Amino acid sequence: MPELPEMATYKTLLNQQIGGKTITGVTINREKSINLGSDNFKNKIKNQQVEMIERKAKYLLFHLKNGDVLLLHLMLGGWMFYGKAEQKPDRTVQIQLEFGDQYLYFIGLRLGYLHLLSRKEVGQGLTDLGPEPLNVNFSLESFLDLIKNKRGRIKTTLVDQAFLSGIGNRYSDEIAWHAQLLPERKVNDLDHREKAQLYQSIRFILSQAIENGGYMDQPLFEGDIKTGGYHKHMYVYDREAKACKRCGSLIIKADISSRKTFFCTNCQY
Ligand SMILES: [Zn+2]
Numbered sequence: 001m002p003e004l005p006e007m008a009t010y011k012t013l014l015n016q017q018i019g020g021k022t023i024t025g026v027t028i029n030r031e032k033s034i035n036l037g038s039d040n041f042k043n044k045i046k047n048q049q050v051e052m053i054e055r056k057a058k059y060l061l062f063h064l065k066n067g068d069v070l071l072l073h074l075m076l077g078g079w080m081f082y083g084k085a086e087q088k089p090d091r092t093v094q095i096q097l098e099f100g101d102q103y104l105y106f107i108g109l110r111l112g113y114l115h116l117l118s119r120k121e122v123g124q125g126l127t128d129l130g131p132e133p134l135n136v137n138f139s140l141e142s143f144l145d146l147i148k149n150k151r152g153r154i155k156t157t158l159v160d161q162a163f164l165s166g167i168g169n170r171y172s173d174e175i176a177w178h179a180q181l182l183p184e185r186k187v188n189d190l191d192h193r194e195k196a197q198l199y200q201s202i203r204f205i206l207s208q209a210i211e212n213g214g215y216m217d218q219p220l221f222e223g224d225i226k227t228g229g230y231h232k233h234m235y236v237y238d239r240e241a242k243a244c245k246r247c248g249s250l251i252i253k254a255d256i257s258s259r260k261t262f263f264c265t266n267c268q269y
Helices: 004-018 038-045 119-125 140-147 154-158 169-178 192-211
Strands: 025-028 050-056 059-064 068-073 079-083 093-099 102-107 113-118 252-256 259-263
Touching: 004 050, 004 059, 004 079, 004 102, 004 192, 025 038, 038 068, 038 113, 068 119, 113 119, 140 192, 154 169, 154 259, 169 192, 169 259
Parallel strands: none
Antiparallel strands: 025 093, 050 059, 059 068, 068 113, 079 102, 093 102, 252 259
């Protein structure tokens, strides 16, 4: 599932591609992916200008000129492509937004969705989210305060959206590896140095992943060389039985709270 760095990359690229552009047409092939009747949904967004695109946690918010918001969550398997009709990937498209002769295709929306909401409804719907880990106000002190009463494992705590926004299965493993902490460790067993390291690693890994374009394996548009650049930088995720990039031992894969987890037992403690 795309996480904070993937959605941040989409946000940057989509602002460049469709920021300020007007939606000239809408096609809905899967009604379950939207929250209104198809005709109603289309009528409400057609001829609306996309003022800008914002990211919150793993969501993208397409702010429309009339104050409404298209709220996107890609969930598992969802992705997007922007281009002309002849460039469309050979995949089933659930929703497409038309911008003149270019289209934004939403693909793989099985659990994912695009909901049309008022700004107020979006605000009310996203109240359960924890702080944004890359926010300038998210200091070490605020992190220490946040985990003070936490008792779960590092893995399950990091992916808890009410604790911190935007981290999922992949980056939780990357962060634990970078912090040299075993993902099964209990947060309340960490000493001060380990907690401070965990904080540094959260910031470092997410920033590095954004800088490198995240891990999505499909480009957003033809000629997009940004998206997916983090793939080759992955330290542990999906690297079972490969050499640890720090110590050379083989990476282990195990289930932690029924989540696929990758780590190195030789240099994570
Ligand atoms: Zn190692």
